[in-house]
Amino acid sequence: MSLLSMPPRWLPLALLLLSSGAWAPPPTCSRYEGLGSQDEYGLSQDGDVLLGGLFPLYNQPVLQDVTYTRPPEVINCIRWVVSVLHSRIYRRIPELVLSDCVNSHPSFQARPLRWAMAMVFAVEQINRDPWLLPGVSLGYRILDSCSKHPWALGGGLSLVSGGGHNCSQVVGVPVIIGDASSTQSITLSTTLGPLGVPMVSYQASCACLSNRLQFPNFFRTIPSDFYQSRTMAQLVRRFGWTWVGAVAVNNDYGLLGVQVFSEEVKAAGVCLAFFETFSRETLASDLPRLVRVIRESEARVVIIFAWYTDAGALLAELARCNVTNRVFLASEAWSTSDSLLQDPALASIGRGVLGIAVRAAPIPGLEQYLRGVRPSQYPGSAVLRSLWEETFGCSPSEAGHKLLPPCGGMETLQTVQSTFVDTSQLRITYNVYLAVYAVAHALHNLLACSRESTPYRKPQCGLGQNIEPRQLLHYLDKVHFTTQLGQDFYFEGGDSQVVYDIVNWQASLDGLLQYTTVGHVEGPYLILNDSAIVWPSGRDTVPQSICTEPCHPGTRKATRKGEPICCFDCLPCADGEISNSTGAVHCDRCPPAFWSNAHHNECIARQVDFLSFDDSMGITLMGVSVSGAFVTVAVGAVFLYHRHTPLVRANNSELSFMLLLALALCFLCALLFVGRPSPWSCKAQHLAFGVSFVLCLSCILVKTIVVVMAFRSTRPGAHAVKWFGLVQQRASVLFFTCIQAAICTAWLSLSPPHPHTNTGLQGSKVILECTVGSALGFGCVLGYIGLLAAVCFLLAFLARKLPDNFNEAKFITFSMLIFCAVWVAFVPAYVSSPGRYTVAVEIFAILASASGLLFCIFAPKCYIIVLMPENNTKKFLMGRKSSHQ
Known part of the structure; x- marks a missing residue:
């Protein structure tokens, strides 16, 4: 067949194969160069419509040269056939040893063969x-993808082109069931997408394959990895794990x-402690690092x-190196693997594995x-021969392995217990069945030539030879049917419904492992039976996996610079928080x-603080x-x-009695500052303080003026004393006091203390205090007191050396010095004192200044x-004056 005579629908594929050097015109059969014949390791049956299938029936190809010192080669998938009796022979081959503690397993995989046979059964x-496809027989052509993209791509191209070891076979399949791996499925979908060939995968779960623009021909019966990863995230959040490691192929x-x-x-505050990757080609060097x-x-x-x-190789290496007490979250690709569960080397380290598993569903009649x-059903296929060699340790034909004895022909799977015939938990097997x-x-x-409109030409009704892949792609997108279990099935943009099982690896009676279903996922909902979970070392308590212990109440998290948010310091809350x-x-x-209590974990009512009785x-x-006040009264009595x-x-004597009355009021006004502040006490204390001290200073000022005038009156021609008699003295005291009263009245009327x-x-206390209201009013009151004190001091200082044996001006000078010193020191002390100490400082200033006046002015007199x-005679009092004359 030449390119010009080739049907138009195969022209792109032919050009693709020709450009890659993998296709040539007859007499050479169409095949992917270097891969050899894949049909030998597959299954096939003719029919009106052929369904293609790709399954990883064999595994572990020879490690390729990835040193980049020479061009890589496409090598054959080596298919070892090993029985249990002869496995020791192969474990002694150096090429099969991946590391010091990991022995390679036989390449044949019984589990994927069960998947392939489920397709045949369906x-x-x-x-x-x-009722389904009446008058149309289905056939199949199943090939081995060997878990690697070169063989998957070669098998896919062979299926759609009709190429193979039988050159007479030229009919391509309109659909492929497969592949198992996401990477192989991406490669196949990208290659076959322009041809419109649909693919229905049973295990390719990469979230990227949900992109319909990039992979319009891809469908799957397994949920997207997006939902698997979301379920793992739900598990991590549920158990409070914030420090998690990740290992990925x-x-x-x-x-x-x-x-x-x-x-x-x-968003939940979970961090990756590490993220390591490994490859099958470099597994020997990757495992020690992991x-x-x-x-x-x-x-x-x-x-x-x-x-x-x-995953089994990694777990075996961890078990050999005694890395225990780890909880492994398993992806669906290995969470229900029988080969791992039945491996005695993993019995200790595998206990407690928590995995996401594809839903399990029964397939009636599949086990029988x-x-x-039997191998005789497919005499040309080596895959069933491999099954027989592994199960019974003998070769069913002369083409089998020469190290194994020939079979007697009476071998049967009826009484065998193996992975191939185990249908107790059908997961991927059911996905294959559902895909078919x-x-x-x-x-x-x-x-059926339905009346539904379609952009593609329909084949003749009941005939499948002329089916075009694009026609089937259109109807796959619209498919909707009820399964044998009574569940609706349909594709949502190529994806299937989100249903998972949560499995837990637990010890079985024979000392190996078994998985137990402990929950399931339906859409966004996670339903989990926590009490059924067994953790590593047989514990029933959830292990912790955190970078830093959670901060206790009374503290907060503070991130460390340059570290993930899961690693933090716990700082105590500030006062009041x-x-x-x-x-x-x-x-x-x-x-x-x-306010906060001592442990900073509860707010308590603040303590009310004031200068109480x-x-x-x-x-x-x-x-x-x-x-x-009592001393002042006693002095007055004397x-x-x-x-x-x-x-x-x-x-x-009259001014002296008035001064003693004013001092008594000064002492007593301090009592108004003690007790819970109220509107009347705040006004009364400042009014009493201002008026009583002005009254006191007015008396002292008038006394000082009298002393000065009395001295001046002794000089010839001095008549000042007659102009400042008792009436003038009383009027002066009243006038000076009324000025302060007027200032206080204005202050209390406009903006009074409250x-x-x-x-x-003080954080833990609520301070009850009297504010001054108007700072200007309070300043005027203090300023007026200060003005009177300054005038008194000035006059007394000028008259301190008057010739008298008992000069009262000297005592007034000392009293004013003490008074001014007290109130000058009062200002900074008042401003800096907290809470009730502010009131105490004000009371102390009042008492100290009043005591200074009382002591300096009246103590010398009482002493005499x-x-x-x-x-106490006139002669003594006038003695010094007479001597100076």
Whole structure:
């Protein structure tokens, strides 16, 4: 057949093969160069419509040269046929040893052969069905993909082109059931997409294959890895694991699976402790590196996205190197692998594995069909010969392995217990079965000449020889049928419904492992029986896998610079802030009336603080205040009793009594500052303070003026004293006091002092205090007091050396010095004192200044009156003055 005489639909494929050097015109058969004959290791049967199938019936090709020192070669898939009796022979071959602690397994895989036979069983079952595809017989052509893309691509091209070892076979298949691997499926879909050949995979779960623009011809009966990764993320969040390691095979399946997982858990604060990849070609060098990373990491949970043979090699290496106490999250590719569960070397390390598994469903009649399989049914196929050689340790034909004895012909699978005939948990097998029925229903709709509009020309009704792949692709996209289990099946953009089982590896009675279903996933919902899960070392408590212990209540997380968010420090909450949950990201501030307790995990009501009557400081200050008033009264009594003596009369007894009254009021006004502030007490304390001190200073000022004028009146021609008699003295005191009263009235009328709750000074306490209201009003009151004190000091200082034996101006000078010093020191102390100490400082200033006035002015006089009455004479008082004259 020349390119010009070739049908148009095969022209792109021919050009593709020709450009790759893998196709040439007759007399050479069409095949993928270098791969050899794949039909020898497959199954086939003729029919009106042929279904193609690709299954990894063999595994572990020879390790390729990946040193990049010479061009790579496409090599044959080596198919070892090993029985249990002769497995030791092959374990001694150096090329089969991957590392010091991992022995290679036979290349033949019984589990994928069961998948292939499920396809055969479904085809035969459909051919017997009078309602599905009546009058049309299905055939099949099943090839080995050898778990590698060169053989998968060669097999796919051979299927669609009709090429093979039989050059007379020229009919291509309109659909392919397969492949198992995502990488092989991507390669095949990309290659066959322009030809419109549909593919229905039973295990290719890469999320990237859901892209209908890039893979419009791809369908699958297994959920996308997006949902598998999402389920793993749900498990990690459910058990509180935040520090997780990931190991993935270096292909689309592993890399994209971990990528989706990391994106799903990022928002939940879960971090990847490490992410390592490995390849089957470099497994010998990759395994020591993986073991070292897993051993040194603090992560106790490790996700493994890999094919079951690769995962088994990693687990065996970990078991040999005694890396235990790890929880492995298994992807669906190895979570239910019988070969791993039955491996004694994995019995210890595999306990506690938690895996995502494809849903299990029964296929009635399949077990009886599998037990009835014999190599004589497919005399030209080597795959059943491999099954016989592994199961019975003998070769059923002369073409078998020469190291094995010939079989007697009486061997049967009826009583054998093996992976091939085990139908207790059909998962991928059921996916294959479902894929065949989906194709059959699509063919049924296509061949029934339904009235549904289609852009493609329909074949003749009931005839399948002229079916075009694009026609079947259209009907596959619309397929919708009810399975034998009563479930609706349809494709959603090429994907199937999201249904998973959650399995847990547990110890069985024979010392090996078995998996138990502990939950399932339906759509976005995870239903899990936590009590049924057995963790590593037989524990029933969930192990922890965290970088840092969760922060306890009262602390918050603080990320470490340059490290993942899962590694953090726990810092205590600041005063006034709390965190009442474990692992809090930030601390919450307490309401204004509350404060944090000592552990910073609860807000408690703040303690109300003010200078109370039962406080030790308040009692002390009240005692000093009352004592000062009592002393003042006592001095007044002494002066009243000796009012006719020269000393009392010489110092203006009326002003002295008024001054003593003012000092008594100054001492007593301090009592108004003690107790819970109220509107009336805040006004009364400042009014009493301002007026009583002005009254006191007014009396002192007038006394000072009297002393100065009395001295001036002794000079010739001085008549000042007659102009400043008793009336003028009283009027002066009243005038000076009324000015302060007017200032206080204006202050209290416009912006009076009022109670205030201060929450900003002492965190755990609420300070009840009196604010001054108008700072200007309070300043005017203090300023007026300061003005009077300054005038008094100035006049007394000028009159301090007047010639008198008992000069009162000297005592007034000392009293004003003390008064001014107290109130100058009061300002910074008042501003810097917190809470109730502010009130205490103000009371102390009042008591200190009043005591200074009382002591400096009246103590010398009382000393003479009481202790030295002989000096209380006019002669003594005038003695010094007379001497100067």
